Amino acid sequence: MAKSFKEILSSGEFVITSEIGPPKGTNVEKMVHHIELLKDKVHGLNVTDNQSSVMRLSSLAACHIIKDNGGEPILQMTCRDRNRMALQSDLISAYVLGIHNVLCLSGDHIYLGDHKGAKQVFDLDSVQLIAAVKGLEQGKDLGGNALDGAVEFCVGATATPEADRMDAQLLKFRKKVKVGAEFFQTQAVYDMEKLKAFMEYAMQFEVKILAGILVLISPGMAKYLNANVAGVTVPQELIDEMTGVEKGKALQKGIEIAARQIKQIKEEKICPGVHIMAIGKEEIVPEILAMAGL
Numbered sequence: 001m002a003k004s005f006k007e008i009l010s011s012g013e014f015v016i017t018s019e020i021g022p023p024k025g026t027n028v029e030k031m032v033h034h035i036e037l038l039k040d041k042v043h044g045l046n047v048t049d050n051q052s053s054v055m056r057l058s059s060l061a062a063c064h065i066i067k068d069n070g071g072e073p074i075l076q077m078t079c080r081d082r083n084r085m086a087l088q089s090d091l092i093s094a095y096v097l098g099i100h101n102v103l104c105l106s107g108d109h110i111y112l113g114d115h116k117g118a119k120q121v122f123d124l125d126s127v128q129l130i131a132a133v134k135g136l137e138q139g140k141d142l143g144g145n146a147l148d149g150a151v152e153f154c155v156g157a158t159a160t161p162e163a164d165r166m167d168a169q170l171l172k173f174r175k176k177v178k179v180g181a182e183f184f185q186t187q188a189v190y191d192m193e194k195l196k197a198f199m200e201y202a203m204q205f206e207v208k209i210l211a212g213i214l215v216l217i218s219p220g221m222a223k224y225l226n227a228n229v230a231g232v233t234v235p236q237e238l239i240d241e242m243t244g245v246e247k248g249k250a251l252q253k254g255i256e257i258a259a260r261q262i263k264q265i266k267e268e269k270i271c272p273g274v275h276i277m278a279i280g281k282e283e284i285v286p287e288i289l290a291m292a293g294l
Contacts, residue, residue: 005072005101006154008043009183009208014266015273016294017044017074017185017210018285020066022057028065031057034282039071041286046103046185046275049076053113060090063099074156075099078107083123084132084142091136095151103156103185104129127175130155134180157181159209160231161189161198169231170201177205185275188214188225190234192264199271210273211265215284216254219243255284259291266292 008015018038023031038045047062063073075094077087091102106126110118124132132142139150157176163169173184184202189195189211202209214232216222219242222234238257245253262274278285 002072004154005044005074006182009154013043014294015044015208015210016042016276016289017046017273018042018276018278018282019046019048020062020282021048021051021280022059022062024054024056026057028057028062031062032065032069035066035069035071037283038285039066039069041289042276043273044072044074044101046074046076049078049105049107050081050113051108053080053108053110053115053118055113055115060094060097060099063094064097067098072101073099074101074103076103076105077129078105079122079124079126079129080107080110080120083121087124087129088132088136088141091133091153092147092151095153100152101154101156102133103158104133104181105158126157127172127179130157130176130181131179154183155181156183156185158187159184159198159202160187161211162187162191162194162233163231166198173202174205177207181207183208183210185210186212188212188229188232188277190232190238190261192261192270194233195265196270202271208273209271210275211261211271212275212277213258213261213288214277214279215258215281215288216242216250217281218250218254251281251284255288256291259288262288262292262294266294 020034045066047059049059050056059076063075066073104126110120133153133155136151139147159173160169219239222239225232225234242250242253276285
């Protein structure tokens with residue numbers, strides 16, 4: 001029997017997760033193709049939850065499809081769209097469907113997405129959502145009511161090693177650990193020295209950190225991240241490296257950079273794993289892993 005994601009985290013193996021982007025619609029053919037490509041090459045497949053506030057197929061439905069196709073799903077759950085009743089209902093529904101890993105996030109602001117008139121909820125934040133999961137594991141909902149059958153999740157959260165205000169970031173990191181987070185998948189990291197500094201702090205806690213590897217596809221993407229995404233900084237030398245390639249070769253250079261970063265993280269034992277984000281280009285992940293020697 002294959003190991004669960006929770007067992008993989010405690011096994012000492014170098015942990016690899018990746019993301020599956022659900023479709024904006026009911027055609028799941030491409031998504032299923034990506035699941036088939038990746039399910040045997042990574043330890044877990046995250047499904048984004050209306051990423052960037054763009055309405056898509058739900059993370060819960062896509063995780064169920066991953067499970068049906070033999071993969072290990074990691075449910076992403078944001079607090080933006082649902083109140084505490086709906087969040088808890090989705091959690092117990094996921095557990096009944098055999099989905100036993102959850103990544104708890106606050107969620108991107110509505111103004112980033114395609115439904116700018118939608119009302120944000122944020123009844124809970126990510127720390128409170130982790131606490132809610134742990135309460136359900138104890139057989140109680142947030143109203144103090146007993147459950148007829150509890151849940152048992154491997155609970156994850158996010159961290160930002162390149163945050164501008166690391167004091168605030170580390171405070172929230174500690175809060176997430178305290179309420180029960182077992183693993184962290186970081187936001188994109190490009191500066192290995194900043195990742196090392198974060199890991200020096202994080203290693204005092206009994207949690208697993210998976211470094212976020214976001215594949216660069218063009219110099220323009222790198223510049224956009226620097227200008228618009230808080231907590232993500234692409235060093236100028238990487239931008240120059242992306243700029244210096246022949247026309248049409250930028251994506252290949254991005255693949256090489258991602259593979260190089262993963263190899264460095266593993267060989268230098270900077271952290272115990274990586275989370276690879278290819279954002280709509282999931283088919284390149286096997287090549288990245290091969291180039292990284294994994």
